[in-house]
Amino acid sequence: MKTRIGMMALLMSTSAMFAQESGYQFTTVVSQKTTPVKNQAATGTCWCFATTSFMESELLRMGKGEYDLSEMFIVRQKYMNQLNDNYYRRGKGNVGQGSLSHTWMNAYRQVGIVPEEVYHGINYNSETHNHNEMVTYIQGLGSTAVKLKHRSPEYDKLVKGLLDTYLGELPETFTYKGKQYTPQSFAESLGLNMDDYVELTSFTHKPYYQQFIPEVPDNWEFQQMYNLPLDEMMEVMDYALTHGFTVCWDGDVSEKGFSHRNGVAINPSVKKAEDLAGTDRARFEKQQQEMLAEAYRFEKPCPEVEVTPEVRQQGYEAFVTTDDHLMHLTGIAKDQNGTRYYITKNSWGTERNAFGGYLNMSESYVRAKTIYIMVHKDAIPAALRKKLNLK
Numbered sequence: 001m002k003t004r005i006g007m008m009a010l011l012m013s014t015s016a017m018f019a020q021e022s023g024y025q026f027t028t029v030v031s032q033k034t035t036p037v038k039n040q041a042a043t044g045t046c047w048c049f050a051t052t053s054f055m056e057s058e059l060l061r062m063g064k065g066e067y068d069l070s071e072m073f074i075v076r077q078k079y080m081n082q083l084n085d086n087y088y089r090r091g092k093g094n095v096g097q098g099s100l101s102h103t104w105m106n107a108y109r110q111v112g113i114v115p116e117e118v119y120h121g122i123n124y125n126s127e128t129h130n131h132n133e134m135v136t137y138i139q140g141l142g143s144t145a146v147k148l149k150h151r152s153p154e155y156d157k158l159v160k161g162l163l164d165t166y167l168g169e170l171p172e173t174f175t176y177k178g179k180q181y182t183p184q185s186f187a188e189s190l191g192l193n194m195d196d197y198v199e200l201t202s203f204t205h206k207p208y209y210q211q212f213i214p215e216v217p218d219n220w221e222f223q224q225m226y227n228l229p230l231d232e233m234m235e236v237m238d239y240a241l242t243h244g245f246t247v248c249w250d251g252d253v254s255e256k257g258f259s260h261r262n263g264v265a266i267n268p269s270v271k272k273a274e275d276l277a278g279t280d281r282a283r284f285e286k287q288q289q290e291m292l293a294e295a296y297r298f299e300k301p302c303p304e305v306e307v308t309p310e311v312r313q314q315g316y317e318a319f320v321t322t323d324d325h326l327m328h329l330t331g332i333a334k335d336q337n338g339t340r341y342y343i344t345k346n347s348w349g350t351e352r353n354a355f356g357g358y359l360n361m362s363e364s365y366v367r368a369k370t371i372y373i374m375v376h377k378d379a380i381p382a383a384l385r386k387k388l389n390l391k
Helices: 002-021 046-061 071-088 101-111 132-148 153-167 183-190 230-241 280-296 309-317 363-369 382-387
Strands: 027-031 174-176 179-181 197-201 225-227 247-251 325-334 340-345 358-362 370-376
Touching: 027 340, 046 071, 046 101, 046 247, 046 325, 046 370, 071 101, 071 132, 071 153, 101 183, 101 197, 132 153, 179 183, 197 230, 230 247, 230 325, 230 363, 230 370, 230 382, 247 340, 247 363, 309 363, 340 363, 358 363, 363 370
Parallel strands: 197 225
Antiparallel strands: 027 325, 174 179, 197 370, 247 325, 247 370, 325 340, 340 358
């Protein structure tokens, strides 16, 4: 009982201290143009929402104006590609909802793109996206074709009919702002060149300045990415964001330090209890530290982990750093202590936090939890482009 009372008293006194000193105070260093936050809702399509947002910012950067591009037009082609890949892999492919940025680019090359107003991709009784039922049927169709070892014309009709039912029929032609387009001619009008975009990562188990295939489940297309030393990958991000570009980001958001609700992602260093294993004091101190950390993790800036390439690699190899979520980095901010953060546009709508769907990810968090980034090749410093043999 005394231990409990003592802990509560400590929590109350600490609470008063934090009430006086709490709060993140962010100052924007640089912020690039972007389009409004969207909502992927009940889908695993963050890869498409983040990459679409990135491409919309590219159009703004290029002086093309503001566009609202259709995510579901790209998602539909992705499912077609996955089903095809899964069949040739005899049912051992990935037919899940996840993917990476190059999936967007591959679909764009194949079928082009349309505006959101032309293809919103909700052809069912819902105000927001929900792919749970559709994906179950997609997986069923794919596995049946593998079992039959045959894809008949009827199978093709079933797949098309299923996607038409949930997402809507594809437009062959459409009128946008007084002009008639096909999806391919509309893509051509945008002037986006998919060959201009490069995916970069940083891991120590592969040689630097060469390409390799990151071993994450959503890389079902086995895309190669350029491997950079950690400091140089971070240099690319900083260079891009301070030279008019934005960054498409993929990484781990399953950590306790990630809080979309609080608008921050941090990588706090945890102070270890004294080495008093097996004693009541050790258990009390550990419990006390965990309670305090949980209660005040997001109350104000705190010391964070110094992330080296070795620390980063350990997280990857222990499966602690996982391929969870794609978002869009649009700027840089600093807190009252001078710590650098990356202004991050999420795709969970605007109502789930008080920051309009944005959050700030600390430099330590980004160093530790990034799986890969995608940038325009011109957003890579010239010296690094030369090391990668990029023209």
